[in-house]
Amino acid sequence: MWLARLIAAPLFVGLFLASPGFAQVSNDPAAGITYLAEVYRPFIYMDKGRPVGLAVDLLKLLWQEMNVPEQPIEVMPWPRIYESGQWNRHVAIFSVYRTKEREKLFKWVGPIAKGRQGLFCLCSRGLEMRSPGDMTGLGIASLRDTASTSKVLQAGIIPTYAANAEHAVQLLRSGRVDAIALDETRFRRTIAAMGFSAKDFETALILSEDPLYYAFSPDAEDTLIDRFQRALDAVTKRPVYRALLTFYADQGL
Structure with missing residues (x-):
């Protein structure tokens, strides 16, 4: 150790x-x-x-x-x-x-x-967001009982709950959701571990820095x-x- x-x-x-x-x-x-x-x-x-x-x-x-x-x-x-x-x-x-x-x-x-929590999407999706209110109408994946999820719920959106971060990325890449609400460190490490290029993703919105x-x-x-x-x-x-x-x-x- x-x-x-x-x-x-x-x-x-x-x-x-x-x-x-x-x-x-x-x-x-x-x-x-x-x-x-x-x-x-x-x-x-x-x-x-x-x-x-x-x-x-x-x-x-x-x-x-x-x-x-x-x-x-x-x-x-x-x-x-x-x-x-x-x-x-x-x-x-x-x-x-x-x-x-x-x-x-x-x-x-x-x-x-x-730490920082964000809303992440595929670059090809081209989401333009300036505030949590811009999440209205979007399909968003997140993990249960996380700080990122609480920000999504505060915006009046019921997210699609993923089993884990890898599942959330799969939902995003398959087009089943428009974005992922997740801790930034976890998101970056997850896509790297799954073999995806960071260039294919972008931060659509910073949800909070805590x-x-x-x-x-x-x-x-x-x-x-x-x-x-x-x-x-x-x-x-x-x-x-x-x-x-x-x-x-x-x-x-």
């Missing part, structure tokens, strides 16, 4: 030795949380059966800063994660767009990174949220955090 290689590098050994270690704390509230995430490169993905990525490595640095032993991270489909984060106690999910619509659904720690956060269930104690936020604020001031961002920037962040 990237973080393991980084810790092993002599340049960074001093930084980690100067930080609190992974003491075995049995009654720490941060160790009683269920951490859930979906595969969403470069923030989280699987490598040799283990979750890795920017948000995972950053979370490990937060645990270390708080003197919390490393916790298991469960990877599952986004709809299950989103529901669990709202209704189950002691859950943290990531990486989540912090939008106005979601503000009161969770308690937030972040930001992890900046930061990505760790989202905790609404029953989380404010003291715990403050503790995570202080740890994040401390970690992001250190060279190891800048090195982490540089590493994942090389992977298309």
